[in-house]
Amino acid sequence: MGISLGELWEGFSASDCRFAELAKYLAGARVLRQDPVECLLQFLCSSNNNIARITKMVDFLASLGSHLGNVEGFEFHEFPSLERLSLVSEVELRNAGFGYRSAPQSSLLFSCRRSFKQAKYITGTVDVLQSKHSGGAEWLLSLRKLDLQEAIDALCTLPGVGPKVAACIALFSLDQHHAIPVDTHVWKIATRYLLPELAGVRLTPKLCSRVAEAFVSKYGKYAGWAQTLLFIAELPSQKAILPSDFCAMEENKSAKTKER
Structure with a gap:
């Protein structure tokens, strides 16, 4: 502000x-200047998805965090920490519907092969962040000190993060306004x-x-x-x-x- x-x-x-x-x-x-962990996980949900599915997936992740309260019938939670997310298995995410939207019937086999990549990307990214010596949340915050291309290159080392998603994360959570x-x-x-x-x-x-x-x-x-x-x-x-x-x-x- x-x-x-x-x-x-x-x-x-x-x-x-x-x-x-x-x-x-x-x-x-x-x-918005979002928390980098929250921003990263939200954009992993957004790849090749529509607003309704993205909302459902993000709501599921948020429900894993501490309950903050109810406002006019809507439940609000603090976004879960990496430690909490590390306890969620790929199978749990698949069962919660984490995956790309369905392909046409003619490519059903291909759809089955790729439909749960987002579950894999999220668990993989959480694992990589958890392995960071300084801690994953701290590592992401440290990217605010880098040049834009350096920050994008660093983000692209995470599973499921390509240049476009990295640019989104950089813009909305890493102070890379350009x-x-x-x-x-x-x-x-x-x-x-x-x-x-x-x-x-x-x-x-x-x-x-x-x-x-x-x-x-x-x-x-x-x-x-x-x-x-x-x-x-x-x-x-x-x-x-x-x-x-x-x-x-x-x-x-x-x-x-x-x-x-």
Whole structure:
């Protein structure tokens, strides 16, 4: 809360007229500074999953922690420590539904082979963190002192963590405010508004770096915060907040870009 969101938004708006328009309707998009252990485990749950499944998985993990209370029918728990998580077996996680969403029926065999990777990733990551000499929670906190690429490289040594998930963890829990998690959604935003010359090109790891550089060049050291609002603006629930004429204008611009 020590960061002035108003000042950031003014700076972003000055360099991007589209951001200035979006900020009028989505002004409160603040990046959380999560506990690194909680953030890491949540993003391991998020890979290749939808919101409903992610919520269910995270709720299960949270239920393993100390009970904090009940508010209007909702039970709240402290997120469990690594020590508590180390007592959870891969089988328990599988039984709780930890895995990728089902593949089409035609690829059922492949789906069975991969469907519980998240259970394996979570137990594997907890084991690796528990083996850290300084303790896993302390090791994760120490990554806040590193450069962004060093932090991402360190996170990628954990089971199930790739560059995109590592960038998410870096942005939301390791004070790496210019981290840009590049997925297909962010790629579409980048090719529509920052790098239109790449529209229609297949996303590659090298182009992920170029997208991140484009965001930082445009928005500066808090580029990850700007990207967060632009990402939110693409969600159907948030598009409903935007005026219909603004959405129509966006669609026309997108169509013209595709024609070029």
